[in-house]
Amino acid sequence: GLIEEDSLEMTNHWEDRSLREHLDDPRDQAMYGVVHGALEKDLRARSMDFISSRPFDGIAVGGSFGKDGHDLKQLLEFLAPLYPQDKPRHLLGIGDIPNIHQGILNGLDTFDSAYPTQIARRGAALQGADKKYINLVNARFKTSDAPLSPDCECSTCKNYTCSYIHHLFKASEPMAAVLVTHHNIYQMQQVMKVFRQRILDDQI
Structure with missing residues (x-):
């Protein structure tokens, strides 16, 4: 929808700005770009293209994952073939065992959660x-x-x-x-x- 599209554009703007600041003063830190777009596959694909075209150190998947594990599974399956092959992949805020397993099956490397x-x-x-x-x-x-x-x-x-x-x-x-x-x-x-x-x- 229009709201999600506007949100993605705003996010892209801030990610670019953050990356410029990071590259000016990296301090031996890595910076991941975050793929957004809620459950809108076209927005997720656009976000992935945007993040992949920038010199981020890794790719993180964030934003809204839907209401249940089924929505997350479908999203991760959609994203699996889109990741650049030379960068680590992180799933933000997901830490229960079934969804970690699903993430691993779909190419995710690391996870973080307070679960x-x-x-x-x-x-x-x-x-x-x-x-x-x-x-x-x-x-x-x-x-x-x-x-x-x-x-x-x-x-x-x-x-x-x-x-x-x-x-x-x-x-x-x-x-x-x-x-x-x-x-x-x-x-x-x-x-x-x-x-x-x-x-x-x-x-x-």
Whole structure:
């Protein structure tokens, strides 16, 4: 639409201006150009052409990704053949495991997100690549002596039980979110190790 098109033109203007400033004083830093355009494929393609024609150090995909994973999947599949082959590709603000997997399948290299910490504050403990998470606020964990995730080697799982962390959440103790955050970040690190090995083994 016209609004999205105007927004893209404004974004391109600011990206050009930012790049000029960066090139004048790079300070040993890299600068990525961000591909925008919401769910409008023609705008995304134009944005990709614009970013690819400039001397950015990498390509980032940002902006609106739609309402659900299906919209994101379609967008990433559309963008996959359009990336320049000589630059790294980053997906902005997406950090849940299914969408990271989808990103890897469509040529993305790196990701950033507050997802592991955001869900930790609500009591959600990640369960590896196959399962999503458990909610430690749930009453069923009140008497559970199990760790947050079977076979997890993080310090939270080695030292605390589900019932103890459930108690911390019920008592509104800030330490609850800290412990689950540590667990979730460890889980994400393990999942990414698996993904990296699968890439090296040509399984992805």
